[in-house]
Amino acid sequence: MAFYLKQGKRNLLEDIKGDETELNKLQDFLSNLCNTKHINFLLGSGASSTSIPTMLKMAEKVEDILDEAESKVEGVKPLYESLKYKYNGNLEEILGILYSKQIYDNGVGSNDPKVSTLASEIEEVIYREINVDIYSEDHSLTVDLYKLLYDKMSKRSRDLPRLNVFTTNNDLFNEAALDLLGIDYNNGFGGGLKKLFNPSRFNYSYSKASETLPDRYEAINNMVYLYKLHGSINWREFDSGSYFLNIEEFEVEPGTSNNEVALIYPTPLKQNKSLGTPYADIMREFKAKISIPNSVLFVIGYSFSDEHVNNFIYYALSSNSSLSVVLFGDFEDKPIYEVGDNRVFSIYGKHEDGEKVHYFKSVVERLLPDLDADKKKDFLKEFSEKLNDLVRQQ
Known part of the structure; x- marks a missing residue:
């Protein structure tokens, strides 16, 4: 069995022997990257492949x-x-x-x-x-994997920016997992009886009154920003009488036919169908977020078959010198690998049980750190250091 952790074209694990040692190296590498100020995920169809056919x-x-x-x-x-x-x-x-x-x-x-x-x-x-019944037993594994992803990654320190998740998938597994965990998320929709898309909502930050300091506010824990790059099966256009608020969320019944939903279908020419609201707005957010200094983009289950998504990643690499891109998969035949950029990392290979290390299941179960556990470790470490300082001063 072999694991690969490539920086550009160089395998950082080539001098390390033993599967467990290699696995520990991968876990430490990802744990360190998860301390980056701005964390972004790009999830492709591979993330839902246990429920949605290829x-x-x-x-x-x-x-x-x-x-x-x-x-x-x-x-x-x-x-x-x-x-x-x-x-x-x-x-x-x-x-x-x-x-x-x-x-x-x-x-x-x-x-x-x-x-x-x-x-x-x-x-x-x-x-x-x-359009599957995401709450049925047939899809419990997929929902559990998404839940584990968000359970691990959403519990960042409230002093750090919230987690950004971009997905090319049109299914509702992200929303289901977040709802089941009780995690608040911002997907650009808001309102009362009708949930309407308004791109300005992506600029909102959510906070609550401090329990200890009057007139102070602190960020809500476990907040996630969710961007569906190609729309969703529960979005549709309607005549709202407004020039731009004309996309609504609605309750979709599993197994039903397509009823004029704002769904982008997978094709290299998606650009022809995605120049207006909400797609252009969400793509701009993708470009803006990965262009922020001190950012990391984790790419899971995405095949680089979508040129306008690829181009935004290439643009960010060309303009943001502090961006790190972590690819879960072997993309030696793709331009992003062929350039040999040292800010681009590739992780792939197999565990000893044959499971591919770069598959969504392995990534969330075996590789990604639990940020809440890491946060508790940091707190205990800080407490221990302060206690030792007090002892030395006596």
Whole structure:
């Protein structure tokens, strides 16, 4: 079994022998990075893979509905088969081509029904696979992993900035975990009967009155800022009568069909669908947060298949000399690795039981520190040092 901790292209574990020693080194490395002033996470589809199928599995489900789609519009099945052959069944590439054709058709005033039908059928499959009953026993493992992530990482000292979590996922596992833990989170939505998206809310900080000092306020413990880069299955547009407050949260019923939700589908051409509110606002927040000095970005379950997300990471690396990026996975074929930047770290390999060290389950269960436990250790250490100083003074 072998673990890899690469800084740029150099393996920092190459001279260390023994799985336990390597594991301890990884844990110490991450524990030290978690003391960085600004902590950010980028979670991709791998974080929910114990419940949500991969794009490859979803492609198989698309094939199951092709005969029915062909009965609606002739030519849908041959079109999919040709795209599948050319792009190796990659739904991201296929949707990208279909979206491009739709944009072209709209531009020249024409319409190809088999293109729009196939795109809609693929979107429906993806939505149906994402819209699961997150509280059922089938998905308890996924919810527990998210809970463990937030239980460990949200308990930072109130003197430090709150945790930022960015995700390309459209599912509701983040929200479910935070609710079950009783952790407050800010996702840009607020209001009364209707929860409306307002990007200015990301600039709000939440505090409470100090119990010991009058007219003083202290930050709320366990606060999290949650940014859903590609929207969510419980977002939809509606006519609010306001120019910009036109995205609302609503209660979505598991297993239902797509009902005009503001969901961004996985394709390299997502930019064509994500230039307005709320996506542009949230992407700006992503760019701004990882551009702050003394920041770290932990990247888990993300495949670097989304160019506009990638570009913001590259921009931050070019402009923020104190940014550290920790990639959980082997990305030797990606530009972010090929550059060999010493601020970019890669962690991957296998435990002795065969579990991959960079998978979400392993990261949250075996690698990430418990910041609350670390905080208690720091308190005890400080108390011990002060006690020793008093003893020496006597």
